[in-house]
Amino acid sequence: GAGVSQSPSNKVTEKGKDVELRCDPISGHTALYWYRQSLGQGLEFLIYFQGNSAPDKSGLPSDRFSAERTGGSVSTLTIQRTQQEDSAVYLCASSLVFSGTYNEQFFGPGTRLTVL
């Protein structure tokens, strides 16, 4: 079956512009995560969606970052007034959720964002 897909693959934008990054999770996966991978750094958690619950936004670095998940499936990460420090690879992951056990996160190929 299809894995997690993300678009665009690469995005170059000018400082101050807004960008939208899209994630299509694996069908049936109720949990969706966004991570940021900056150069030379590990992955940094940004936001988590699970079903109809309120999202966990504790990892968002500033109020310029927001995300939504429509219909429990596709998610969009929006960065307003982009800054050069926002340049990174943005990775999306999805998983099933079964209580009492670990649920593997499946990652997409990421979007490489470059802010000039």
Next chain:
Amino acid sequence: AQTVTQSQPEMSVQEAETVTLSCTYDTSESNYYLFWYKQPPSRQMILVIRQEAYKQQNATENRFSVNFQKAAKSFSLKISDSQLGDTAMYFCAFDPPGGTGANSKLTFGKGITLSVRP
């Protein structure tokens, strides 16, 4: 808060030889999951191996095995019979307690770049 440390930024190994990648972590929790992920140039993160903290037996997956030392908070990955396709970045990651999938936001180390020489 949990931290994951990978102190080696790069390693190189000859094809068919064995290499060990190091990882240490810090947590006050007693039960958790630890992982090694592989990220090839395609950027797709792939789960290599998983260890449950309450299990004393080290996890193995074909050529990949771990040395889990809970008291020392150490979690190293051993790759046997290295292959050219093993060339990638490898990340150590920590999963919060419970592992229920509910809010399992992973904490990652900075990664290590492994090069396998022909």
